[in-house]
Amino acid sequence: MLSRRVFEIAKLLSFDLLLGLSVFFLVVPIEKAESQQSSRTRLAVDILNLKSRQQFRGFVLNANTNEDLKIAVSREWFQHFDEKAYAKVDKEAKSEEERARQQLKSRLEQLTSTGKHPALDFFVKKELERVTAAIDAPPDDECQFLVVRLKRSLIANFILASESNRRVAIWGWSERLPKIESREVSDILKELKSKVQDFDATLTVPDLSTRFPMMEQSELQWRTRLAIVSHGLAERIEFQGSGKMMIQVGDDKQPQNANEIMTQMLQAQTESVLGELLGDPKSKSLLPDGKSDWVKAAIVKTEALGMGYFHATNVKVDPLGEIASVESVFMVKHADGDWRMAWNGIRDERASQQTADSIARVTKDSQIESLKNSLQAIVGINDAFDKAIRFGAATMTAQQNVNEQFETFVERYLRRLDGPPL
Numbered sequence: 001m002l003s004r005r006v007f008e009i010a011k012l013l014s015f016d017l018l019l020g021l022s023v024f025f026l027v028v029p030i031e032k033a034e035s036q037q038s039s040r041t042r043l044a045v046d047i048l049n050l051k052s053r054q055q056f057r058g059f060v061l062n063a064n065t066n067e068d069l070k071i072a073v074s075r076e077w078f079q080h081f082d083e084k085a086y087a088k089v090d091k092e093a094k095s096e097e098e099r100a101r102q103q104l105k106s107r108l109e110q111l112t113s114t115g116k117h118p119a120l121d122f123f124v125k126k127e128l129e130r131v132t133a134a135i136d137a138p139p140d141d142e143c144q145f146l147v148v149r150l151k152r153s154l155i156a157n158f159i160l161a162s163e164s165n166r167r168v169a170i171w172g173w174s175e176r177l178p179k180i181e182s183r184e185v186s187d188i189l190k191e192l193k194s195k196v197q198d199f200d201a202t203l204t205v206p207d208l209s210t211r212f213p214m215m216e217q218s219e220l221q222w223r224t225r226l227a228i229v230s231h232g233l234a235e236r237i238e239f240q241g242s243g244k245m246m247i248q249v250g251d252d253k254q255p256q257n258a259n260e261i262m263t264q265m266l267q268a269q270t271e272s273v274l275g276e277l278l279g280d281p282k283s284k285s286l287l288p289d290g291k292s293d294w295v296k297a298a299i300v301k302t303e304a305l306g307m308g309y310f311h312a313t314n315v316k317v318d319p320l321g322e323i324a325s326v327e328s329v330f331m332v333k334h335a336d337g338d339w340r341m342a343w344n345g346i347r348d349e350r351a352s353q354q355t356a357d358s359i360a361r362v363t364k365d366s367q368i369e370s371l372k373n374s375l376q377a378i379v380g381i382n383d384a385f386d387k388a389i390r391f392g393a394a395t396m397t398a399q400q401n402v403n404e405q406f407e408t409f410v411e412r413y414l415r416r417l418d419g420p421p422l
Helices: 002-027 075-081 083-110 118-136 163-174 185-195 219-233 258-277 293-305 356-363 367-378 385-412
Strands: 046-050 055-060 069-074 145-150 155-159 238-242 245-249 309-318 323-333 339-350
Touching: 046 069, 055 075, 055 145, 069 075, 075 083, 075 145, 083 118, 083 145, 118 219, 163 185, 219 309, 219 323, 219 339, 219 385, 238 293, 245 293, 293 309, 293 323, 309 385, 323 385, 339 385
Parallel strands: 238 309
Antiparallel strands: 046 055, 046 155, 055 069, 069 145, 238 245, 309 323, 323 339
């Protein structure tokens, strides 16, 4: 029975995976903690409960770290909630903002221009001018939000709002609607739809980073921020792959032999799926240090380039479940030599649920004909071609969604070097 199962999976892999993954690589262009409680509320914000029975409402900024917890709260809510605590945090925020400006100015002055990346050099120059002006003449207007830091030992529990609810809160704050912290999502949505023409909560949310006071940055945060900016304005280090195989891609990279790429991907996917079926512990996606094998492969290639950051995308296809899964990470190397994840995005798409438009984006491409010829030389073409095209469409859709997530992430850090908070 087991050998028959292996044969069935191998047969599926031999064509569907090969074609689906090949469509992804040849057709798709390179585009630029959970809470401690699982319960959800109908509120749009995070709820943080202290052991003292106090409660904070806002956005928890670093739920998945071991650092002191940071929660962003609106001035309007905080002042009403605890005027004495508000006055103390506000005073501390103003003092920190002065130190943060001096810190950023010093770091910017230490950045040396090589002349190789004019966009980055210009950005640094303008940022230095902006921060210097703010030091000489601090702005009088108060920011909409404050960040409260709380020791983990003081916290009883917290509940993180769902992603969709958080989006509603951000839209509400952006439009400066009152009492976002105590209103149900449906109520906020109703007012947004009446106030904003053609409102759509699924669109890219507004950037509120300029509504925070400037904060000091640790060396780790500064290194991460510089890596994001360098990737966006200087040199993009990009990898794509499947299984353990990672291929560097980009406009300046010479295309590799398609048959070679497809064969390597097929081998990587076969090893992964069959390994899971046979219970091979080596096939598990996460290694002892918590990094997946494909991320490790990208790290090795990046270190060989002498770079300290990269963006990598991994494709995994489940032929039995007809699911194409795309995961993407942005990794940064820190002073201690450890690589840490700064961003992560995941998207699953079902091949059977692809629309006519998504399929058309694959089939209309001129490379499909040459792809057919390449595949015929390897595995032959049969009546599974249409199914494989659906896998390609599913992979393309998932890839484009993850790409959009990543580009939105990068774009927000290309506006200023003191926001949004990391």
